[in-house]
Amino acid sequence: MNRLEALFIFIGLTMIAIGAFFDIVSGIGVLKLPNFFTRIHAVTIGAVGGSVLPLIGVAVVSLAFKDLGIQRFYLAGVSIAGAIFILILAPTGSHSLARAAYMMCKAPRKPLVYDALESSRREAKCP
Amino acid sequence: MFIEILITLAIAINMGFSMGFEPIVYNVISIVIVVYLAVSILYIIRLVKGPTIPDRVLALDALSYDLAVFMALLALLLRRPVIASGLIVLTLWIYAIDIYISKYIEAREMGE
Numbered sequence: 001m002n003r004l005e006a007l008f009i010f011i012g013l014t015m016i017a018i019g020a021f022f023d024i025v026s027g028i029g030v031l032k033l034p035n036f037f038t039r040i041h042a043v044t045i046g047a048v049g050g051s052v053l054p055l056i057g058v059a060v061v062s063l064a065f066k067d068l069g070i071q072r073f074y075l076a077g078v079s080i081a082g083a084i085f086i087l088i089l090a091p092t093g094s095h096s097l098a099r100a101a102y103m104m105c106k107a108p109r110k111p112l113v114y115d116a117l118e119s120s121r122r123e124a125k126c127p
Numbered sequence: 128m129f130i131e132i133l134i135t136l137a138i139a140i141n142m143g144f145s146m147g148f149e150p151i152v153y154n155v156i157s158i159v160i161v162v163y164l165a166v167s168i169l170y171i172i173r174l175v176k177g178p179t180i181p182d183r184v185l186a187l188d189a190l191s192y193d194l195a196v197f198m199a200l201l202a203l204l205l206r207r208p209v210i211a212s213g214l215i216v217l218t219l220w221i222y223a224i225d226i227y228i229s230k231y232i233e234a235r236e237m238g239e
Contacts, residue, residue: 009148010136013155016200020162023193027169030189036182039173043189051192054159058199067149068206075208079199082214086192089218093188093225100229101181108179 008064015057022049036107040094047090055083156204163197184228191221 022045029042059079062072101107102117105126109115118125167190174186195214202210 006148009152013152016155016159019196020159023163023166023196026189027166030173030186031169036179036185039182039185043185046189047192051196054196055199058196058203061152062203062208065148065152065203067147068203068208071208075199075202075211078208078211078214082195082199082211082218085215085218086195089222090188090192093222093229094185096229097181097184097225100232101179104232104235106179106232107181 005064005066008060012057012059012061012064015060016054019050019054019057022046022053023051026050034111035109036101037098037109038111040098044091044094047086047094051090052083052087055079055086059083153204156200160197160200160204163193163200167193167197180228180232184225188221188225191217 026042026046026049029045030039033039033042056079059076062068062075062079065072068075103121109126170186170190170193174183174190177183177186195217198214198217199211202208
């Protein structure tokens with residue numbers, strides 16, 4: 001039993017540390033990338049790699065962490081539910097936001113080389 | 128390099144068996160919380176500076192997902208699991224903000 005707790009705690013801490021690395025990458029990308037449509041890539045890294053993975057890590061740690069008492073199952077359940085919600089809802093929201101910004105010409109597409117979707121828009125060309 | 132990491136891990140596991148796992152968990156989570164705070168400052172810079180409205184909403188998304196993880200880590204660090212209660216509600220509100228802003232952009236009622 002003690003050895004199983006050690007395995008759970010080290011797996012969870014490894015997942016939290018990998019999530020912190022993904023979050024650093026996402027922060028640098030959001031700050032330095034040139035365009036709205038390229039910043040969406042960085043935010044997706046931050047949502048799936050930097051939030052879902054540490055939340056599952058917190059759940060795995062808290063399942064084996066006897067210092068919390070009986071309330072550790074509550075923390076594990078809340079973390080798993082939040083991870084599943086972020087995994088479903090973050091790509092959906094980003095996709096709808098990108099579609100709105102593309103169709104209504106609200107974001108500049110400056111470094112874009114070839115735009116295949118432009119011919120299927122019914123409205124006038126973007127400036 | 129790899130062997131040194133393995134030796135350090137073995138020493139940590141032996142320490143954990145002899146004196147409990149609490150110091151390891153608390154040290155790692157203290158470092159990771161500082162990382163998350165530093166990255167939140169980068170997101171806030173993009174939120175203030177962003178040239179268009181979708182940029183600001185995207186930075187707000189990333190900031191609030193960071194805040195959700197921060198709440199879970201803080202609940203584990205302070206030994207109060209009630210802190211993590213607002214995590215699910217925060218996620219759902221951020222999705223609502225996404226849908227709201229994109230709907231109003233597509234209806235030409237917001238921006239410019």
